[in-house]
Amino acid sequence: MNATDMIRFELDGREIDAVPGESILQAARRAGTDIPHLCYTDGLRADGNCRACVVEIDGERVLAPSCCRAPKPGMKVKAESERARASQRMVLELLRADVPADAEKADSELAHWCEELGVKESRFAPRENPTPDRSHPGIAVNLAACIQCTRCLRACREEQVNDVIGLARRGADTAIVFDFNDPMGTSSCVGCGECVQACPTGALLPAALVDAPGAPVAMPALVRGAFAEEEAEVP
């Protein structure tokens, strides 16, 4: 590729070059600057549904999701301005409200970005949490930690062409489901693990990791509790 094909734009006062077809977020990451992001991950189509990656673009009134916006020559983008940061923090705080502390994977991407932007706790009320689903032998499901970023859905549908995972219902009731809202263990899941790799919070984890004694994730406290009750009922 010729240098003349590159798209030069400004990010927080620094000039960077984007390859045609790259988003602002992709170009920024390639240039060594990360912008908060959760529903975007390398290798999956950008979906633009979490809004953690919003940036200010000179001349535009509304903040733009950097994972879905292509840079233009001369564009001036601010990812660290007061306005962009306030909005990124608000998104993280809202998402964190939905994830109980004992359901969040300690080293999750959500935890990472909350730490980076100083979001310690949420002022918002949590939603009603679904019961953990331990019906699958290889994958532990805890949708209490789900932020509906749909990375699992895209990984299942677009990477593996399995199409087991979907989004059901609308608005605040939106939820990840397996097939027709089946327990994961009785769904058509083949256990490939792409969804586990894609999940940024720990809503989907390897069952072995969750069940390991002293497992290094916070989620097992909740899951193990539910699982222990099931085991106690086995004669």
Ligand code: FES
């Ligand atoms: Fe851009 Fe989620 S990472 S909207």
